[in-house]
Amino acid sequence: MDLEKEFQKIKSYIYKWHKKDKGDWFPDEQNEGKEKRSIDKDLEEMLNDKNEIKYLALYFEHMASWKMNQSQYALLYKEDKPRFYKEFAESSEYAYLGFVIEHKRDIYLGMRGVGFTLAINCLSGCNAKYQRIAEGMLYSLNTYDPKKGNHQEVGVNIMNGNEFSISAWFMLDLYCLVYDRNYNKTYANLPKIYAPYDEVLKEWNTTNLKKVNQLVFLLCEMHIMKALKKKEDWEQEFDWNEKKLFPFEIQVWLQMRKEAGLKNPKSYTHYLMNEPLGQVFPLEKPLAFPNIPHIELLKVEHPELYEAYISERKNG
Secondary structure (H helix, E strand, C coil): CCCHHHHHHHHHHHHHHHHCCCCCEECCCCCHHHHHHHHHHHHHHHCCCCHHHHHHHHHCCCCCHHHHHHHHHHCCCCCCCCCCCHHHEEEEEEEHHHHHHHHHCCCCCCHHHHHHHHHCCCCCCCHHHHHHHHHHHHHHHHCCCCCHHCCEEEEEEEECCCCCCCHHHHHHHHHHHHHHCCCCCCCCCCCCCCHHHHHHHCCCCCHHHHHHHHHHHHHHHHHHHHCCCCCCCCCCCCHHHHHHHCCCCHHHHHHHHHCCCCCCCCCCCCHHCCCCHHHHCCCCCCCCCCCCHHHHHHHHHHHHHHHHHHHHHHCC
16 A cells, blocks of 8 residues: 555545535634534523533533644644644643543543543643643543443543554553553553554653654554545544544654653654644644633533633733
């Protein structure tokens, strides 16, 4: 298989989606699009009926997804990098708020979605937030009781993990290496095939920049493989529009290296890392805290989150 040729097909597909979905997923001359109108309708119901506040986390999750796609639309189609970072920061904040709310409940979130939430908060420079997400994942793995089946304790949101959510395992294992943490693997639903991620984990803190480049190359090849439409009976982890061209799992590794005081290569030999989404991270400094409309809705059931939101903005 010619992966570079397949990659060009993915690029073409995303470009056509950005171009044709104006008025649906993306703004047109009249409004922000059909998808946003649907999300706004959910918000309106919450504003009119306080009993609907229980769905606030779901609203945040929908907004996180919408904002992520708006950020990539801004970068890839509009070539507006400042807009990309603004929308990206908002997506990471919405995703974080949704996770923290749901972590207080006995609800299954899925490891893949939580892993992506961890990734975008890490890349935004929200260290305390991505660490809270990672610790929530560890709590789930360490607390999971197979005897309880689907009736686990509150906070066991990813259950015992998912073997097909390999990038999430990779980022969580990286977190454990960087912060000297661990989890109980007895009941964990670990990946059956972990290459090349296992090789990267062994060399995560190498000072050999040629080796870093080589490992990045392997990860890029795997990312593209998992972004293709496949007929095989295995889950294509990056076959989602907002993940196809976005090597977030690779950039999280590079970000964690940077946080550990390690140098990264100034350039990479794989073409994926030379694409717009391959060059926007890691950052020199964290993104500015975004302002979330109607954040006062948190006051009803989640006052501690509201106070944290206000406090971090007062402190810059």
